[in-house]
Structure formats: C-alpha cells, structure tokens
Amino acid sequence: MELFDKIKTLMSFPPLASEHGKQMDDFIIYIHLLMGVLFVGWFAYFLYAIFRFRKSNNPKASYTGVQGHFSTYAEVAVAIAEVILLVGLAIPLWAKVVDAEKFPSEKDKPLVIRVTAQQFAWNFRYPGKDGAFGKQDMKFFAPDNRFAIDKNDPNSKDDIEAPTNLMVVPVNRDVIVHLSALDVIHCFKVVPLRVTQDVIPGLMIPSHFKATKEGKYMITCAQLCGNGHATMRGNLYVLSKADYEKWEADITAKAKGTATSFE
Numbered sequence: 001m002e003l004f005d006k007i008k009t010l011m012s013f014p015p016l017a018s019e020h021g022k023q024m025d026d027f028i029i030y031i032h033l034l035m036g037v038l039f040v041g042w043f044a045y046f047l048y049a050i051f052r053f054r055k056s057n058n059p060k061a062s063y064t065g066v067q068g069h070f071s072t073y074a075e076v077a078v079a080i081a082e083v084i085l086l087v088g089l090a091i092p093l094w095a096k097v098v099d100a101e102k103f104p105s106e107k108d109k110p111l112v113i114r115v116t117a118q119q120f121a122w123n124f125r126y127p128g129k130d131g132a133f134g135k136q137d138m139k140f141f142a143p144d145n146r147f148a149i150d151k152n153d154p155n156s157k158d159d160i161e162a163p164t165n166l167m168v169v170p171v172n173r174d175v176i177v178h179l180s181a182l183d184v185i186h187c188f189k190v191v192p193l194r195v196t197q198d199v200i201p202g203l204m205i206p207s208h209f210k211a212t213k214e215g216k217y218m219i220t221c222a223q224l225c226g227n228g229h230a231t232m233r234g235n236l237y238v239l240s241k242a243d244y245e246k247w248e249a250d251i252t253a254k255a256k257g258t259a260t261s262f263e
C-alpha cells in the first residue's frame, strides 16, 4: 500500500530482506496508527473535558457527573482493536518465526544451520551433503572440540564449520537456524531480516526466515553479553542459488585443505 510505503520512509525503516519481514513492518505500522488515533482522540477528549467542565460554566461541583457511556464504548473499542492486533496478527506472525511445528517441512528442503554464540563471536555449522548433523554431547568436549561433536558419528563427517563470524545462505530458500551459546546469553539479530532471537546456553532454540534479497548484512548481538558485546558482529551473505552452491563446495574443499577462503 502506498500509504504504508510513505510511512516506512517517514519512520526510516531499515532495508527489508526477508519474507515475513513485510508482515512485521506492516504490524509495526498498524500499532503506530492505533497509537496515533489514541493520542489524537484522547487529547481531543481531554481538551473538550477541560472546556466543557470549566469553572466559569460550572460554579458548583456536580456530584453525579456525566451520565453518558461514551468513554466506556471508546475503551471497549480500543480493547477490541488491541485483541485483533494481538490474536489476529502478532501471535500468528510470531509462530511463523519461532514455532518449530509451523516451520517448512522436509519437502520444502529448508537449509538448517546450527549457530553457536560465544563471547564475542558467532559460529555457524552446516550439515553438509547428507543434511544431517553429527551428534553433540558434552562428554566429547575438548580444547580442539569446543562444540563437543561426536567425531565418530558418520553424520558428522561432512559437517561444515564456516569461518568464524561468517554465515552464508541462498536467497529465496527457507532457512532454519538452531541457536545455542557456549557461555552467556546472547541474542541473534539481523535487522534486514527482521529476526531477533535470544540465544541461551543449554538450550537449542529454533528460528526461521527466508531471505528475499541478495546482499551482505550485519549480524549483531542484541543482549549485553560482556565488555566485548559491541564488537560481536557477524556477516551474513545472501547469495544466489548458484553462488551458494559454489561457496558450499568451496568451503567443503577447504575443510579438506585445498580451496581458498570465501572472503
């Protein structure tokens, strides 16, 4: 809608690069419109009340007050509008991003990535050709195995660990990230994707998005996680399908010690 585009420009919305992000932006605008109506409406009512009940016109206080029901109706209307926004829009939108049961199924071939946050960097692990991750268990933890991967699990053989702070996804393909942390609470935030999800040690939290625009975007940490919090930045590259496949092949070869780095 043209009005919405104008409001987005007026409110300096950041560039948008994900499928569900449009709904999120629209939702923010609905809330602002409702708040705008409330602001103007209640302020007008306030001014009216000051004028209507001014002292010169009401020298003697009335102990019964106004008997009408206008403000009750207005309150109920506002509550209904808020319930519609919450139940009709906010909850379904939230579910789309974080409810694993509503994620795209296997047949849509989502790309699944494990994201591990740490002070102060992002680690990305890809399942490789077989699409399955190797088992993880704390008992496998060692200085050279920080993510506690079972190296004897056949599924772990072709898993790919991307260089630190580098995440690469193909455009227009569903991506499911499983988020966890090595140390403290972090928060995975990519503004152009309209994705923000807390990352908590001991939990594996899923989140879903589909990038719709190729480009390089910044991944930031949105929880104050320590004195290096502000430097906790990652790069997200959204590539065409062909470029992504090339990168995947390249990084797989690199893991075997032959190819050059992506950047």
Ligand SMILES: [Cu+2]
Pocket (backbone or CB within 6 Å): 117, 118, 120, 185, 186, 187, 221, 222, 223, 224, 225, 229, 232
């Ligand atoms: Cu952090």
